[in-house]
Amino acid sequence: MNSITITCKHDTVTERNAAKRLEKLLGAYDISRFYFTYSVLIEDRAIPHDLPALTLNSFPYSDENIVLETFLHEQLHWYLESGDERVKWSVAQAVNELRVKYPHAPWGYPLGCKDLDSTYLHLILCYLSNKTMQDVVGLEPAARVLYYLQNHHYLMVFRTVERDNEYLAALVDKYKLHVTG
Numbered sequence: 001m002n003s004i005t006i007t008c009k010h011d012t013v014t015e016r017n018a019a020k021r022l023e024k025l026l027g028a029y030d031i032s033r034f035y036f037t038y039s040v041l042i043e044d045r046a047i048p049h050d051l052p053a054l055t056l057n058s059f060p061y062s063d064e065n066i067v068l069e070t071f072l073h074e075q076l077h078w079y080l081e082s083g084d085e086r087v088k089w090s091v092a093q094a095v096n097e098l099r100v101k102y103p104h105a106p107w108g109y110p111l112g113c114k115d116l117d118s119t120y121l122h123l124i125l126c127y128l129s130n131k132t133m134q135d136v137v138g139l140e141p142a143a144r145v146l147y148y149l150q151n152h153h154y155l156m157v158f159r160t161v162e163r164d165n166e167y168l169a170a171l172v173d174k175y176k177l178h179v180t181g
Contacts, residue, residue: 004035009043018042018058018067025068029136034179036078040071050077065137069145072136073129079179080125090175095120097171102160111156122157124177127168130161132179 004026008015019042041055048056054074061067080091098105098120105119106112112119126149133142150158161168172178 004038004040006040006042009041009046012044012058014044014058014060015042017060018056021064021067022056022071025064025071029068031072031132031136034072034075034079034132036075036082048074050074050081054078063144063148065133065141065145066148068137069129069133069142069149072132073125076125076128076132076179080121080128080177087177090177091121091124094124094171094175094177098123101167106156110153113154113157119154119157122154123160123168124172126154126157126161127165127172128177128179130165131169131172 004022006019006022008019022040022042037050037054039053041053042058043055044058046055046057048070054071056067056070056074080087082088095117102120102123105116105123107114107116107119113122130142130146133145146158146162150162
């Protein structure tokens with residue numbers, strides 16, 4: 001089984017502490033089926049992102065589940081945006097349906113994502129990351145993380161994940177976008 005390699009960009013104390021925290025979390029849960037890239041970069045004050053390298057910040061979240069959700073969220077970016085033609089087709093079809101369901105979806109901070117395409121993609125992605133968190137840590141801890149995220153960034157996206165969970169579940173089922181492993 002492949003393991004995650006964690007690198008600290010500036011090798012600061014805070015980056016090293018964040019790396020240790022992530023290593024501890026990865027050892028506590030069997031989540032290897034959600035690994036789509038095996039290299040993680042920790043960078044102080046970075047906005048977490050997936051490309052070119054999965055990058056996490058060293059912010060000392062009080063809830064370790066936020067760290068775990070962020071890691072899983074960025075891994076799921078790699079899954080949804082992979083070169084797998086079936087996944088790409090399924091995402092495109094699901095996004096087309098989301099455009100009809102939410103024709104006035106916002107983009108830009110704090111309600112939406114960097115652009116409209118990203119907002120629609122994140123409706124799928126954030127549903128999947130919330131579902132994954134429920135499966136990994138349980139319903140109550142996942143609900144606390146979702147509540148935090150609903151009041152932090154991508155506000156419309158995370159609020160829609162909670163409000164329209166059944167619709168998003170059906171959409172993900174329809175296009176077979178669940179991670180299997």
